[in-house]
Amino acid sequence: MHKIDIDIAGDICPVRIGHDILGELGGQCRDLGLGRQVALVSDEVVAERYLQPAAESLRAAGFQVLEVVYAGGEGSKNLQGAEGIFTRLIEAEFDRSTWLAALGGGVVGDMSGFVASTYLRGIPCVQVPTTIVSQVDSSIGGKTGVNHALGKNLIGAFSQPRLVLIDTDMLRSLPRREVVGGMAEVVKHALIRDEEMFHFLEDRLDEIVAMELDAETLDWLIARNVGIKAAVVAEDEKEGGLRAILNYGHTIGHAIEAATDYGRYKHGEAVILGLIGAGEIARREGLWPEEERRRQDTLLERLGVPEGLSEVGAERILERTKADKKRVDGRSRLILGRRVGEVEIVEGVEDDVVRSGIEYVQQRY
Ligand SMILES: NC(=O)c1ccc[n+]([C@@H]2O[C@H](COP(=O)([O-])OP(=O)(O)OC[C@H]3O[C@@H](n4cnc5c(N)ncnc54)[C@H](O)[C@@H]3O)[C@@H](O)[C@H]2O)c1
Ligand SMILES: [Zn+2]
Structure with a gap:
């Protein structure tokens, strides 16, 4: 497993990268000392394949899991979509000791991160990115947010996840267009x-x-890219200068x-x-x-x-x-x-x- 600890203004965000490591999610989260109740958020496509193994891993580690699955897609990344998640958390009486895990691509990750950063003025978030975009880009750096009808990503917050767990095996099921993107x-x-x-x-x-690269090389490639994004972000968390090169x-x-x-x-x-x-x-x-x-x-x-x-x-x-x-x-x-x-x-x-x-x-x- 590759380990990268991103140091952002003294806050460490641990990133763990490997293949066949989704089952370690629960154990890793237990080691972080997170509260017992977690909302596991995912979209329908990702949930069908990966929700059960993720939820089982969390339950096996003693967590109580609220499964929150919604339609997904860029069109759902807005305040109404966020409100749907807020409602589930409130109905389940989630308090400040709870936390959220985002299982999915950048859409799920951005919106879940935003919900976590604002629910009860902020609860912890763990990112489990499942696309190349989210593994090498959106889950790293702490930008969270949703779209507005007048523009993309206009509403959001900087908020670092407590852990980013990257299982590169999940990339094998991506449609080709998502791989290219x-x-x-x-x-x-x-x-x-x-x-x-x-x-x-x-x-x-x-x-x-x-998607025929062997597992070790794929891990290396993803880790190398996490390293690049992390290095740029660590030098310039809030996009004063250097971070612009990512654009x-x-x-x-x-x-x-x-x-x-x-x-x-x-x-x-x-x-x-x-x-x-x-x-x-x-x-x-x-x-x-x-x-x-x-x-x-x-x-x-x-x-x-x-x-x-x-x-x-x-x-x-x-x-x-x-x-x-x-x-x-x-x-x-x-x-x-x-x-x-x-x-x-x-x-x-x-x-x-x-x-x-x-x-x-x-x-x-
Ligand atoms: N926060 C940031 O710094 C940052 C950076 C880059 C992009 N983004 C945001 O990320 C979003 C795009 O992310 P994305 O490209 O991951 O899109 P996405 O989350 O919509 O995922 C793309 C599609 O792939 C499916 N999918 C996800 N994982 C899968 C898997 N393992 N196997 C099969 N299908 C899978 C999803 O259901 C979806 O249909 C945009 O909203 C963009 O604004 C944010
Ligand atoms: Zn981009």
Whole structure:
């Protein structure tokens, strides 16, 4: 088992990564000295496969488990969805000695984390992420929250889980599209911080996408990515500066998601398009040479670049980049590549340059 303890302003968040370790959930939680009553929250898809083993492990360790299963999906990650969970907790008379365990992808994790951070002004939360996105990204760093009709992730809190237990075996049941979307964040991690991992991905990407990687190597890959996200977050918990590099590919990616009303692309798919757009902008700005851009795009093409972006107007996408929280004085602040494994925060990128990045993606895919 890989063990990573994330130190965030002196608070330690333990992350445990391995295969076939879901059965250890109860024991690990008992060691944390958590209260006897726990709400185990999951969506219907995940619950069907993994709720019983998770609940059994908790019960075997002496916990009393309230199972909270709801429909799931991005459309459920809102205040009404959260209220549904609050209601279950109140009805079951959960007091301040209780806690919550989130079993699922980023949707379950973000919403459960938010509920835990606000129920009775905060009860502990344990994350058991079940997708690549949630194992390498959303469960690490303490960002929790829900969407509002006017925008994604607008309501939430910073709140670190007491434990993140990652069983990589659960990834084997993911649909291919979820694997690709999750791997977009893994490729992003390699591009911002880890040339060696990028090289590994160049060697083994096909096996990973087919989910045919052997268990030890998959554990290593997930742990390596947790390490990258954890290191960036530990240096900059509340996104003052460095944490922004995790948004590589996300300015254009988020704009594409918004311009298509979040219905057309998975987040990770939009990130793939955003990375390619940012790569072109970096080339135009003279930051990285053509060959680095080609190396990035070749790997992304193997992962799978969604087609049809030309049907969405470039202006419409550009407009949406202007909603980016990182914009200053009418110009964009972008994360751009220096070389594979290193990026830079670039202030004051002109709209014309951003537009040319968007158009580049549209012309090619
Ligand atoms: N908090 C953060 O820092 C952060 C970072 C990145 C993303 N996010 C959020 O994460 C969410 C996306 O997360 P996601 O991609 O995990 O989506 P998700 O939770 O919707 O999961 C995707 C789909 O896979 C299914 N699924 C989950 N685990 C499975 C498994 N092991 N086998 C088979 N099917 C499984 C789910 O039921 C769902 O249908 C978004 O809401 C995003 O805003 C948050
Ligand atoms: Zn992302």
